[in-house]
Amino acid sequence: MNSPRHRIDLNRRSFLYTLAAIPAVAALVSCTDSDPKAPTGPDLSGVDPAIRPQDDLFRHVNGTWLREYQLPPDKTSFGTFAEVSDRVEGQLKDVVDGLGDPQGGTEAQQIRDLYDARMDVATLNKLGITPLSGPFARIDGAAAKPDLAKVMGALPLGGLVALGVTVDRKNSNAYLPEISQSGLGMDSQYYSKPEFAQYLSAYSDLLRQLAAGAGFPDPNGSAQRVLDLEKRIAAGFWDNVRLRDADATYNLKSWDEVKALAPQFDWEPWLSGCTDRPASLFGKVVVGEPSFVTAAGGIWADTDIETWRDYLKLGLLRMYAKYMTDQLSDANFAYLKATSGVQQRPELWKSAIGVVDGNLGMQLGKLYVDKYFPSDAKDRAKQLVNNLLAAYRDNFHNSSWMSPPTRAAAIAKLNKITVKIGYPDKWRDYSKLTITRGKLVESLLAVAAFDSAYEMSKLGTPVDKTEWGMTPQTVNAYYDETSNSINFPAAILQAPFFDAGAEAAVNYGAIGAVIGHEIGHGFDDQGSKYDGDGNRRDWWTPRDRAAFDAKTEQLIAQYNALVPAGLPPTEHVNGELTVGENLADLRGLMISLAAFRIDQKSDTPNYTDMFWAWGRNWRVKQTTQAAEQQIATDPHSPGEFRCNQVVRNLPEFYSTFGVKEGDKLFLAQDQRVSL
Numbered sequence: 001m002n003s004p005r006h007r008i009d010l011n012r013r014s015f016l017y018t019l020a021a022i023p024a025v026a027a028l029v030s031c032t033d034s035d036p037k038a039p040t041g042p043d044l045s046g047v048d049p050a051i052r053p054q055d056d057l058f059r060h061v062n063g064t065w066l067r068e069y070q071l072p073p074d075k076t077s078f079g080t081f082a083e084v085s086d087r088v089e090g091q092l093k094d095v096v097d098g099l100g101d102p103q104g105g106t107e108a109q110q111i112r113d114l115y116d117a118r119m120d121v122a123t124l125n126k127l128g129i130t131p132l133s134g135p136f137a138r139i140d141g142a143a144a145k146p147d148l149a150k151v152m153g154a155l156p157l158g159g160l161v162a163l164g165v166t167v168d169r170k171n172s173n174a175y176l177p178e179i180s181q182s183g184l185g186m187d188s189q190y191y192s193k194p195e196f197a198q199y200l201s202a203y204s205d206l207l208r209q210l211a212a213g214a215g216f217p218d219p220n221g222s223a224q225r226v227l228d229l230e231k232r233i234a235a236g237f238w239d240n241v242r243l244r245d246a247d248a249t250y251n252l253k254s255w256d257e258v259k260a261l262a263p264q265f266d267w268e269p270w271l272s273g274c275t276d277r278p279a280s281l282f283g284k285v286v287v288g289e290p291s292f293v294t295a296a297g298g299i300w301a302d303t304d305i306e307t308w309r310d311y312l313k314l315g316l317l318r319m320y321a322k323y324m325t326d327q328l329s330d331a332n333f334a335y336l337k338a339t340s341g342v343q344q345r346p347e348l349w350k351s352a353i354g355v356v357d358g359n360l361g362m363q364l365g366k367l368y369v370d371k372y373f374p375s376d377a378k379d380r381a382k383q384l385v386n387n388l389l390a391a392y393r394d395n396f397h398n399s400s401w402m403s404p405p406t407r408a409a410a411i412a413k414l415n416k417i418t419v420k421i422g423y424p425d426k427w428r429d430y431s432k433l434t435i436t437r438g439k440l441v442e443s444l445l446a447v448a449a450f451d452s453a454y455e456m457s458k459l460g461t462p463v464d465k466t467e468w469g470m471t472p473q474t475v476n477a478y479y480d481e482t483s484n485s486i487n488f489p490a491a492i493l494q495a496p497f498f499d500a501g502a503e504a505a506v507n508y509g510a511i512g513a514v515i516g517h518e519i520g521h522g523f524d525d526q527g528s529k530y531d532g533d534g535n536r537r538d539w540w541t542p543r544d545r546a547a548f549d550a551k552t553e554q555l556i557a558q559y560n561a562l563v564p565a566g567l568p569p570t571e572h573v574n575g576e577l578t579v580g581e582n583l584a585d586l587r588g589l590m591i592s593l594a595a596f597r598i599d600q601k602s603d604t605p606n607y608t609d610m611f612w613a614w615g616r617n618w619r620v621k622q623t624t625q626a627a628e629q630q631i632a633t634d635p636h637s638p639g640e641f642r643c644n645q646v647v648r649n650l651p652e653f654y655s656t657f658g659v660k661e662g663d664k665l666f667l668a669q670d671q672r673v674s675l
Contacts, residue, residue, distance in 0.1 A: 013478055013479045013480075013481070013518070013521040013524075013527065013580065013581075013584070014470075014476050014477065014478040015476050015477045015478065015492075015514055015517055015518065039501060039502055039503040039504075040499065040501055040502045040503065040506070041502075041503055041506060041609055041612075042503075042505075042506050042509070042609050042612035042613045042616060043496055043612075043616050044061070044612060045064075045065070046061065046062045046063070046064050046065030046066070046616075046619065047060065047061055047062075047063070047064060048060060048062075048063025048064045048066075048067070050063070051063045052663070053611070053657050053665075054657050054658070054659045054660075054663035054664070054665055054666075055663055055664035055665060056644060056664060056665065057611060057614075057615050057643055057644055057647055057653075057665065058615055058618060058639070058640045058643040058644050059640075060615070061612055061615030061616055061619070061643075062615060062616070062618075062619045065619060066619075066621060069621055071621055071622075071623065072344075073342070073343035073344035074342060074343070074344045074345060074346040074347075075342065076340045076341050076342045076622065076623045076625065076626040077620060077621065077622040077623065077626050078620070078621055079618070079619045079620025079621065079639060080496060080497075080616065080617055080618070080619045080620070081475050081476075081620075083496075083619075084475050084491070084492075084494065084497075085475060088491075089350060089353060091372075092353050092357075092364075092368075092473075093349055093353060095367060095368065095371065096111060096112065096115050096353070096356065099111060099112045100112075105431065107360075107363040107366065107367075107430055108367070109435070110360055110363060110430065110433060110435040111356055111360055111363055111364055111367075113435045113436070113437045113438075113443070114355060114356050114359065114360060114435050114440070114443055115352045115353070115355070115356050116352075116437070116438075117437065117438055117439060117440035117443060118323070118348075118351060118352035118355045118356075118440055119348060119349065119352050120438065120440075121348065123438055124323055124324060124325070124440060125324075125325050125326060127324070127439075127441075128324055128325045128328075129213075129214050129215075129317070129324055129325075129328070131320070131324075131439065131440075131441035131442050131445075132313075132316055132317070132320065132441065135151075135155060135316055135445075136313055136316075138151045138154075139151055139309050139312050139313055140309060142305075142309070144305070145266055145300070145305055145308070146266040146269040147269065148305060148308055148309070148312075149265070149266035149267075149269045149270040149273065149300075150266075150269040150270060150272055150273035151273060151312070152270060152273065152308075152312060153269070153270040153271065153272065153273025153274035154273040154274065155312060155315070155316065156319070156445065156448035156449070156452070157312070157315040157316060157318075157319055158182035158183060158315075159182060159183060159270075159312075159315075160182065160183045160233070160265075160296050160299070160300060161179055161180070161181070161182055161183070161265075161270075161293060161296055162179070162180050162181070162182035163177060163178070163179055163271070163274045163275070164177070164178045164180065164455065165177060165178065165455045165456060165458050165459060166178040166286060167463055167482040167483075167534070168286075168482075169246060169250050169286075169481075169482060169530075169535070169536040170250070170535055170536045170537075171535065172463060172465075172482040172483065172533060172534030172535050173462060173463050174462075174463060175458045175459050175460075175461065175463060176252075176284060176285065176286050176459075177281070177282055177285045177286070177459060178285065178286040178287075178288060179258065179285055179286070179287050179288065179293065180249075180287075180288035180289060181236070181237055181238065181288065181289045181292040181293075181296075183230070183233045183296070184230055184233060184234055184237070185203060185207075185230060185315070185318055186199060186200075186203055186230075187629075187632065187633050188234040188237035188239070189234075189239070189632060189633075190203070190234075191230065191231045191234040191235075192231070192234065192235070195570070196632075198338065198339075199338075199339050201338075202334075202335050202338035202339050203227070203335065203339075204223065204224075204227050205331075205334070205335070205338075206318070206331055206332070206334070206335040207222075207223035207226055207227055207314055208220055208223040209327075209328075209331035209334070210223075210314055210317040210318065210321055210328060210331055210332075211223045211310070211314060211317075213317075213321075213325065213327045213328045213331060214313070214317055214328070216310070216313075222310040222314070223314070225307045225310060226307065226310050226311045226314050229299070229303055229307055229308075229311055230311075232299050233296070233299060235295070236291065236292045236295030236296060236299075237289075237292060238288075238289045238291075238292060240577050240633060240635070241574065241576045241577050243288075243289075244526060244576075244577065244580065244635065245526075246481075246526050246529065246536065247529070247536075249286075249288045249289065250286060250536070251286065251287040251288070251290050252284055252285070252286055252287075253284070253285050253286075253287050253290075254283060254284065254285075255267075255279070255282045255283060255285060258285050258287060258293070261287065261290055261293045261294050261297065262293050262294050262296055262297020262298075262300070263297065264297040264298060264300055264301035265296065265297045265300045265301075266300075274452075274456075275452075275453075275456045277456050277457075277459055277460075281459040281460050318332075320441050320444065322351075323440050323441055323444070324441070333345055339625060339629075340623065340625050340626055340629070341623025341624060341625040341626060342623070355440075355444075357471070357473065359444060359447045360430075360435075360447070361471035361473070361474075362424075362427065362428055362430070362468075362471055363430055364471070364473060365423060365471040365472035365473050365490075366423075366427055366472075368472060368473050368490075369422060369423045369472050369490055372490070373422055373423065373472070373490040377421075377422060377490070377493060378421045378422050380493075380498075380500055381421045381422075381488060381493050381498065381511075382419065382421060384498075384507065384508075384511065384512060384515060384595075385419050385421070385486070385488075385515055387512075387595040387598055387599055388512060388515045388516050388519060388591055388592065388595045389414065389417070389519065390595065390598060391516075391591045391592075391594035391595035391597075391598055392414055392516075392519055392591050393411060393414060393415075394594065394598075395590075395591060395594060395675075396410045396411050396414065397411070401544070401547050402544055403541050403543065403544050405541055406539070406540050406541050406544040409531070409539035409540070410523065410539075412532050413484065413522060413523075413530075413531060413532035413539070414519075414522070414532075415532070416484055416532035416533065417484055417485065417486060417519065417522065417532075418465070418483060418484060418485035418486070419485070419486055419488075420466075420468065420485055420486070420487040420488070421488050421493075422472060422488070422489070422490045422493070423468070423472040423489070423490055424466065424467070424468045424472075425466055426466065428454075430450075432450070433446065433447065433450045434446055435447075463482075463483075465483040465485070465534075468487060468489075469487065470487060470489050471489065472489050472490040472491065473489065473490065473491045474489045474491055474492075475489075475491045475492050476489065476491075476492060477489065477492055477514055477515075477517075477518050478518065479518045479519070479521035479522060479527065479584075480534075481521075481522070481526075481527050481530045481534060482530070482534040482535075483534050484522065484530070484532055484533065484534045486515070486518040486519055486522075487518070488514075488515070488518075492511070492514065493511065496510055496613070496616055496617075497510045497511045497514065497617070498510065498511035503609055504596065504599050504600070505596060505605075505606070505607070505608075505609035505610045505613065506609055506610075506612075506613045507613075508592050508593075508595060508596040508599065508610055508613075509589075509592070509609065509610035509611060509612065509613030509614040509617075510613045510614070510616070510617055512592035512595060512596070513585075513588045513589045513592045513614055513617065514588065514617075515588070515592070516587060516588030516589065516590070516591040516592045516595070517584040517585055517587070517588030517589075518584070518588075519587075519588070519591070520583065520584035520585075520586075520587035520588050520591070521580065521584045523583075523587065524579075524580045524583040524584050524587075525549075525552050525579055525580055525583060526580055527580070528540070528548070551673050551674075551675065552579060552583065554671075554673050555575070555579060555582055555583060555586070555673045556575035556576055556579050557575060558575070558645060558649075558671075558673070559573045559574075559575035559578055559579070559582055559637060559641065559645065560572060560573065560574070560575035562637070562641050562645065564627055564631065564638045564640065564641075565640065566624065566627070567624070567627060567628065567631070571627075571628060571631050572631070573631060573637050573638070573641060574631070577634075577635055578634075578635055578636060578637045580635060581635050581636045581637065581642075582637060582645070582646075583675070585637075585642050585646050586646050586649055586650075586673065586675060587675050589614060589646055589647070589650065590650055590675060592610070593607060593610065593650065593652050596610060606656075607652050607653075607656045608656055611647065611653065611656060611657075614643065614646075614647070615643050617643070618639035618640065618642050618643040619639070620638075620639040644665060647665065648665050648666075648667040648672070649667065649672045649673050649674070653665075654666075
């Protein structure tokens with residue numbers, strides 16, 4: 001089965017996007033309730049006293065660190081989230097090393113053998129591209145396009161169109177198959193916009209080098225034909241702003257209607273390659289981008305089969321080149337260097353940990369929570385969550401612009417939110433997955449096939465709303481609209497985000513704002529269109545929705561004017577792309593301030609340490625390329641604006657620091673967005 005790879009997943013609205021898969025553990029081990037030390041305050045080690053918080057809170061809290069810290073050559077960015085990852089990577093390695101020689105067929109064996117296979121560079125060089133000989137033979141053996149469509153459906157690279165399984169947005173108790181745009185090696189804008197010409201050039205070089213390294217008869221010609229094909233595919237792609245619209249991307253079709261969108265495409269052979277599930281399960285299909293599907297059908301018909309063969313082979317090589325010969329691995333790294341600014345590969349063991357975490361994440365997570373997540377950690381985090389929920393409830397009750405019907409519906413949805421903390425209550429069975437010692441690429445192909453079969457097996461079954469979309473060792477958090485749940489993996493519940501030995505203000509400014517952010521996604525511009533049962537349903541009065549939309553437009557305008565430091569004026573934030581995250585950031589900190597008032601039993605507590613902790617959350621330094629890519633593709637704003645632009649809208653920031661007209665972070669009252 002192909003999986004959708006080019007859509008922002010609206011059902012899993014994460015706190016981070018680009019750093020969503022940073023592995024981390026050791027949650028909550030640094031402090032306990034019995035710690036005799038006095039509560040610790042915020043980390044002020046990076047403060048620049050020469051910069052006033054009234055002018056730039058982000059650089060006041062982090063200015064010295066930003067000036068003095070030098071990015072390591074193996075990183076494109078580093079900040080608070082990566083700091084947590086670096087702190088624990090050694091522990092991850094120690095745990096994997098400690099597995100020794102585990103019994104065959106166990107999850108420990110799967111982890112150990114996959115890790116060792118990545119570490120064995122000599123064998124990877126010796127094997128070269130032979131691990132792909134099977135898929136290559138199937139591609140070359142496809143005599144006609146219908147045969148090739150079947151092969152494409154079975155490959156793990158997405159192909160021209162992608163098939164996945166999604167929860168029905170209008171019936172959250174049912175799974176549906178979903179077809180969406182796919183088929184590119186880069187973000188679609190990189191193929192045509194002049195400002196990304198250097199990315200396109202680097203990608204062209206990569207395709208040529210992969211084709212040459214794999215022994216293609218005409219590597220330059222093959223690479224150029226594939227690049228031209230991908231340009232045509234990219235022209236039909238919906239952009240990231242349009243992909244945020246969960247109404248526009250919900251197009252329920254019968255299977256016959258799907259085929260009618262692109263009659264030139266060989267749908268039946270393709271589907272038989274994707275899955276062996278009964279055809280009856282595809283009576284209704286969600287089509288994400290109908291116009292793309294139509295365009296893809298024309299491209300399929302107009303492109304010769306030899307070009308499609310090269311396209312599929314180069315797609316596989318792109319996925320696995322870094323695990324093959326030095327020649328192919330070097331070509332892959334040269335592309336990353338040109339497009340991301342990274343100067344050096346990470347140490348091999350870090351790459352191996354990443355391979356295990358990215359492919360056997362839940363197996364790995366089960367071992368780590370057993371060792372590093374204290375038994376009472378859930379209770380500690382749940383107390384904070386309950387305080388944030390109480391603050392939200394008060395906020396809705398006291399809203400000056402919500403009418404009683406909308407207010408009652410909002411509170412009803414709030415009361416139905418499910419809270420997931422740490423790790424799943426039940427673990428998935430991986431006993432039928434085969435990881436073969438000494439065969440990395442073959443094992444990765446086996447993981448892809450296993451995961452695809454698992455996803456397809458959901459069709460026709462009740463929705464499992466207890467399932468997690470992140471592993472426990474992920475330093476992130478997310479909101480899932482169709483289950484109306486907030487999810488906090490074990491790894492984010494540690495300093496500097498959460499520390500049981502810290503002052504309450506520090507925890508509310510850090511993890512409290514994260515919790516508030518995720519709850520806020522249930523009430524952002526898209527999440528607010530789902531009810532408490534996770535169904536896409538309008539529970540707003542027209543007047544209240546219009547008032548909320550006006551606030552949303554005001555926030556979009558604020559962020560559209562922002563340009564990250566060091567980038568040209570043309571590289572401004574896309575307010576429409578980032579509005580959901582910006583709304584969640586604003587509401588998250590606003591509600592965390594309110595929850596802190598509840599905690600302190602005071603209407604006017606000292607918020608200073610909260611704002612210090614908030615600023616520390618967003619500490620980050622990036623290469624220019626990483627900053628450009630974030631602006632172009634990420635639904636989250638750059639860290640400096642997630643810090644500064646939020647506080648400009650909050651009265652507590654003005655009262656705490658005496659912000660007045662003339663200060664750089666001052667925003668006139670009528671320009672502030674109040675939720």
